[in-house]
Amino acid sequence: AELQLQRREEELENFVNVISHNLKTPIISIQGFANLLREELGPQLSPEHLHFLDRIQKSAVLMEKMILDLLEFSRLGRELPKLEEVEVRELLREVLDETKLLEQISRKHEKSLPERDKIAPVEFVAPEHLPRLRADSSGLKTVFQNLLNNALKYRRAEVPLRIEIGWQELPRFHAFWVRDNGMGIEPLFQKKAFNLFQRGPQVGHISGTGVGLAVVRRIIENHKGLVRMDSKPGEGTTIYFTIPKVEAGEEPA
Structure with missing residues (x-):
């Protein structure tokens, strides 16, 4: 099999x-x-x-x-992932700067829209301290980019969007999460959300390829980590993922 x-x-x-x-x-x-x-x-x-x-x-x-x-x-x-020393705080700062710039550009295009169609500003929350770890820098950056872009794309118009990035150190892993208060995902769809070309029925009107979360899963699994989702429709989504701790010269177990 x-x-x-x-x-x-x-x-x-x-x-x-x-x-x-x-x-x-x-x-x-x-x-x-x-x-x-x-x-x-x-x-x-x-x-x-x-x-x-x-x-x-x-x-x-x-x-x-x-x-x-x-x-x-x-x-x-x-x-295979090209492992190197990565300062996650610096990497995340780059991703957040790029994301905020894209959000500002998007908001400039909104100036001509009626007030009811304008979207509230986004609140980004990230921890002061983040680890230095061995990972594929480009891959880890793509993971954060895709998760932040999804949070921005699938926001609820009626509430200001809040995106929280979190981290916890465990004995064998670094655990991260990206949490939002957006649309959320139906329970039946959550199991296949990380597969190729999968998009929830409630987001058909929003432009997307259905590949982003599949890429996230592949990158994390290439690092021998785990990724999972916790989501409630109308309340938001949290994506959790882990990166194993490895020393220089080692490969993820």
């Missing part, structure tokens, strides 16, 4: 690679022709036609993002 599962995973990896590479060129063509149409015929197009063109361009961007996410997911399945 284990051999069959491994073979299926390898087949999926090959399928992902082939499909991703084959889709790149047509998506670039769609984006190019859509941009050309807007430049050449923009003034002549009706508002309805401009809306259709906008939908085409947004769909092409989403498809391109999905391909990049799939390629990243596939790469993570082939490569």
Whole structure:
């Protein structure tokens, strides 16, 4: 059974690679022709036609993002984590700075919206002290980026968003969590939320690829850690993950 599962995973990896590479060129063509149409015929197009063109361009961007996410997911399945000394406080500061900048840019675009459609500012909470550990710096950064982006994306409009990052040192692991007071996830969906292309039925109107949490799971499992979710619809979600303690020259057990 284990051999069959491994073979299926390898087949999926090959399928992902082939499909991703084959889709790149047509998506670039769609984006190019859509941009050309807007430049050449923009003034002549009706508002309805401009809306259709906008939908085409947004769909092409989403498809391109999905391909990049799939390629990243596939790469993570082939490569072992490159362990190095990581100052988590510094790494998290970079992620938070980038996240806050993106949030500020998003809020600038909101200035023209009616007051009822504007989103309240975000409160970020992180511990003063965070560990120095051995991990794949790029992978750990991706984990925090994906979890913070999910919290921002699936917020509730009626309450100010609060995102808390936590850490606890255990005998053999470093335990982290990212907690929000967003939409939350239905219990039946939580078990498959870390699988590829899985998005809850209540978030269909929000742009996304359904790959982010699968990437998080793969990165943490590549470190021989664990990841799990605790979520309540209408109250929020907490993602917990662990990174084993390893010394220089060792591999995660």
